[in-house]
Amino acid sequence: MKKKKKLRLKRPFQLILAALLFLLAFSFFQLIKNQFKQENKLVSTQVLNYEDLMLKYARENDIEEYLGLLQAMMMQESGGQENDPMQSSECEFNTQFEKKPNAISDPEYSIQVGIRYFAKCLEKANVSSLKDEKGIFLALQSYNYGIGYMNYVEQTDKQYTYQNAIDFSEKCKKDYNVSVYGDSKYVYHVLRYYEDTTLVDDWLELYR
Numbered sequence: 001m002k003k004k005k006k007l008r009l010k011r012p013f014q015l016i017l018a019a020l021l022f023l024l025a026f027s028f029f030q031l032i033k034n035q036f037k038q039e040n041k042l043v044s045t046q047v048l049n050y051e052d053l054m055l056k057y058a059r060e061n062d063i064e065e066y067l068g069l070l071q072a073m074m075m076q077e078s079g080g081q082e083n084d085p086m087q088s089s090e091c092e093f094n095t096q097f098e099k100k101p102n103a104i105s106d107p108e109y110s111i112q113v114g115i116r117y118f119a120k121c122l123e124k125a126n127v128s129s130l131k132d133e134k135g136i137f138l139a140l141q142s143y144n145y146g147i148g149y150m151n152y153v154e155q156t157d158k159q160y161t162y163q164n165a166i167d168f169s170e171k172c173k174k175d176y177n178v179s180v181y182g183d184s185k186y187v188y189h190v191l192r193y194y195e196d197t198t199l200v201d202d203w204l205e206l207y208r
Contacts, residue, residue, distance in 0.1 A: 040071055040072070042072070042192070042193045042195055043075040043193050044080050046079060046080030047079065047085075049080065050080060050107070050111060054067060054070050054115065058070060061115055061116055062119070063118070063119045066122070070118065072193035073086070073118070073140070073143065073190050076189050076190045076192075076193060083104060083105045083107055083110065084103070084105070084107070085107050086110045086111055087102075088114035089101055114143075117143065121142045121143050121150075122139045124142070124147060124150055125138040125139040125150065133203075137160040138153065138159065140190055140191075143186075145165075145169075145172075149168050152171070160187070162184070162187075187203060188203055188207075
């Protein structure tokens with residue numbers, strides 16, 4: 001009785017099959033990797049150059065869908081230039097450098113700290129999606145002013161308004177005896193660089 005011959009793939013065919021499988025796996029990985037990437041023409045090349053790093057830390061904090069918003073924030077903060085592109089030196093999560101403006105000298109660390117802090121702002125503002133406009137406005141202004149602004153809002157209007165952003169700044173200027181405290185128009189200034197113009201249009205409709 002003859003033994004059945006085992007079906008053996010010829011080596012060239014094996015190599016071609018392996019290459020095809022590799023290409024399929026690589027394409028799938030790139031698809032997942034680029035799922036939240038956006039070509040935002042409103043931000044600078046310098047900001048776009050940080051896209052991979054920003055996506056990395058956004059994923060670590062489960063806020064990758066806010067990548068476009070983070071890019072707009074970086075554009076407002078620094079245009080993607082200098083060593084502290086997210087201007088996060090004064091943030092509570094900065095433990096490696098002094099807590100004073102532009103103290104961070106490592107752009108990646110600035111991004112790591114800034115994104116972690118914005119994730120906290122989103123969480124405390126109970127933002128569940130980009131459709132939650134008032135929550136987004138509150139989280140953005142809190143990134144600029146600090147979490148203390150959220151406490152102030154809770155005691156006053158219960159939600160972000162441009163007027164209470166102005167009032168909080170005036171209060172802090174008196175409390176700390178300074179001539180400038182934050183940017184009361186920070187939400188608008190960020191949203192100018194956000195490609196989905198719905199948010200900035202709605203802000204202007206409410207507060208122009």
